[in-house]
Amino acid sequence: MLENAKEQNFISPEEYALAEADFQKKTAVLQQEIKKKKLPVILLFEGLSASGKGNRIASVIANLDPRFYEVYSIAERDTLEKRMPMLWRYFIKTPAKGQIAIFDRSWYRDLLYTDTGKKLTKKEYKNRLESIRTMERQLSEDGCLILKFFLLISKKEQKNRLRQLEKKKSTRWRVTPEDKKQNEKYKSYLSAADTMLKNSDFPYAPWHIIKSDDGMSANAAVYRIVTEKIEENLNPTRLPSAKVQGAYKHFTLLKPPLLKDVPLDKTMRSDVYQKMLAHYQKKLLKLHNKIYLNKKPVILAFEGWDAAGKGGNIKRVASALDPRGFAVNPIASPTEEELMHHYLWRFWKLLPKDGHIAIFDRTWYGRVLVERIENLCSEEEWKRAYNEINEFEYELHKWGALILKFWLQIDKEEQLRRFQERVNVPSKRWKITDEDWRNREKWPQYEEAVNEMTSRTSTSFAPWHIIQGNNKRYGRIQTLSIITDYLEKHLS
């Protein structure tokens, strides 16, 4: 790609002044439009050392209202970032609708450098590239405009700039040994960058190569692309989905049973329950220890009918664990801020550190359950979500996470019994709301949605487990035994 980069017209200071004035005038209007139309925008700058990433960004933001943008400098990972999935620090920084996120370096760093300074293996490279493609596609389908700039300078100009920086005491520290190496091995570095560009020039997020030997013409080129692309995306002529054909990963799916085929007649005597509970909780605590030592992240996701016993099940799991090593995340309706982001954003933010357990009381599957049934998202959105969720969980799996998903099943009569108990017992009354009764009326729609959910998102790395919940004791022991078995198998 680099050898075919378009020549930019060298422009005079007078022409540049005009380009700047034009950009200023246009952005004054465009940032209002971005806000109004709720367009999220990512501007991403990569490039050779000393190619002027900082200068390009400074020129762009000098013309923007600070309420509309955020600048992120992507450096080496810090201790927390190292304990999280590769995409984590990026996804949580993606812009809200109507906002611009500007990245000085980005996730493409991860294609050029390992975290340890060693060369990436082919497999690592492929893996990371896949993660990046997935993220950019997901954001793009959600309506995000992603503008990727690669700044190119000649070997001679790079050498010249590095020399200038080194001359002055105040800027000498900016020149790293890596920068110098890059200039010495300019050709091989450029070829690595070229491969990266070719591999990641996605139709929904293409690269823009900016020749940057001359700062003014480089700025002018960036100005032009930014305004053009934003204008285009404020009035899109194509559906976003049209942009991303063929970009989906195929997942092999397991075949969980339909809800109607799940037996619910099992019971368990109290004394048996107490014994088994003690047994599994002891086992689980030991495994928690191992999770910590092996630095494994663990994700336990609970979904189920209202009053199916999610709270009780979670309590039996949680009370076995060391409180320092887990968190329970109760998922309520999204806040305003959360609604302004990709719907997976708030779940990325709740991921555990490695060695820790995150328990979700309701999950990202809300998208294909309540949001589907209550029309809180479009049909296109919830249909797309099955694949997005598989991809999300696959990212967690690649990171090393152990993922267990539970659907707590009860039948309609048992639910009614529990609802009535909640109404009748004062200390349980707060647990029952009008919404629960309304949801109950939609039992058939929910059943269909659950069956579709489990059949479309049961993967080998994140399978669904249907818990037989009519008998609370039986269901809790079933949950605990599935968790302990799974962890034992995967922690050896």
Added chain:
Amino acid sequence: MLENAKEQNFISPEEYALAEADFQKKTAVLQQEIKKKKLPVILLFEGLSASGKGNRIASVIANLDPRFYEVYSIAERDTLEKRMPMLWRYFIKTPAKGQIAIFDRSWYRDLLYTDTGKKLTKKEYKNRLESIRTMERQLSEDGCLILKFFLLISKKEQKNRLRQLEKKKSTRWRVTPEDKKQNEKYKSYLSAADTMLKNSDFPYAPWHIIKSDDGMSANAAVYRIVTEKIEENLNPTRLPSAKVQGAYKHFTLLKPPLLKDVPLDKTMRSDVYQKMLAHYQKKLLKLHNKIYLNKKPVILAFEGWDAAGKGGNIKRVASALDPRGFAVNPIASPTEEELMHHYLWRFWKLLPKDGHIAIFDRTWYGRVLVERIENLCSEEEWKRAYNEINEFEYELHKWGALILKFWLQIDKEEQLRRFQERVNVPSKRWKITDEDWRNREKWPQYEEAVNEMTSRTSTSFAPWHIIQGNNKRYGRIQTLSIITDYLEKHLS
């Protein structure tokens, strides 16, 4: 304090089962009440090694609904935390109103250990203690219930527990050399803890010493205190302020001019302005470099009349800076989540890393300006805020931050002129809202509030600067020259 710790009754397993059942029943009701009355609660556990902090916390949360609490384990600082003020990682974790934050270890860690493992100097100790006292008092005055538990075990029992842990391969790693040292030097360690407890046994956040050789009676004691204190605080008989007499730090205040005495007649020729702008911006970029190298955090706070030119001033500052090293934080009305916390919480979250600059477009002074005048907080709250803000800025100063605060002054005629221009020029129309006109009607109230603000919060470490803003050019150069002079003076 430790030698006077009350004896706890040793309780039988049967009695313990009753205590547990009682706690479970009470918390089921209390957590609903906490929510309803919007009481924020902090439960903090400190104690000797192997004293059972984890077990106490596990027993408490086993009885809580996960929607109501969060557990935080306070370990050594990670790379980001080391670059932030001492209180930062704690203040951002303080609970929302109606929530319980449980700390396994806490800010008291910082009184027992330095970040480098060396012994704290007397001055460091005093400084940290003062920070802690301030934070606990601020939270307490804001209505937060702070329950501090110190778990005490005997030397013999500690030795026994450490030995048990070491016996098993699966738990051996939990015993650190520090733990063993603590057992060997039990007495001197206990005396250090005792001093800490005495120094931080504040009337608004007293310590509860829990003898923990026997786990069951220790749990029962915690249960009792938690329920009692929550019940007490749900129906407080005293005003929170009554609890904190004498706990305020005295600040020496500078004497900034009254607004009416600020001259506004200066002007500046365009060519002079251009030359000076280039001069100061160049200087500022060099200083930014120094800030980065010296790892100094810098905070620039902008307040001013509507249309006084905050945006334009900030732009002239920001466009001189390296975009990798600063962020502009535009402050709008607080979100729901922000309203559920102490009003300074959202500003703690926006602090820069060391070596970075945070520019605030409107600030925490909203409390004593718009919130005062629009009755968005009580009179007691905004009156208390002057001191709270001084304390907040003092914390930043102790951390090493350079703080500059600007009030952009214009007169009423100039404001009218600018409002009218905004109405008449289409590209500027979005900048003017009905609210601006309403605020204008309250000019005298605002003038009084601003004068009170500058006179009560101008400290040597965070002085106010009143910018003569009637002439935009003059005001911008004045701002830039104040910033560059101040930075030059403090970075040498």
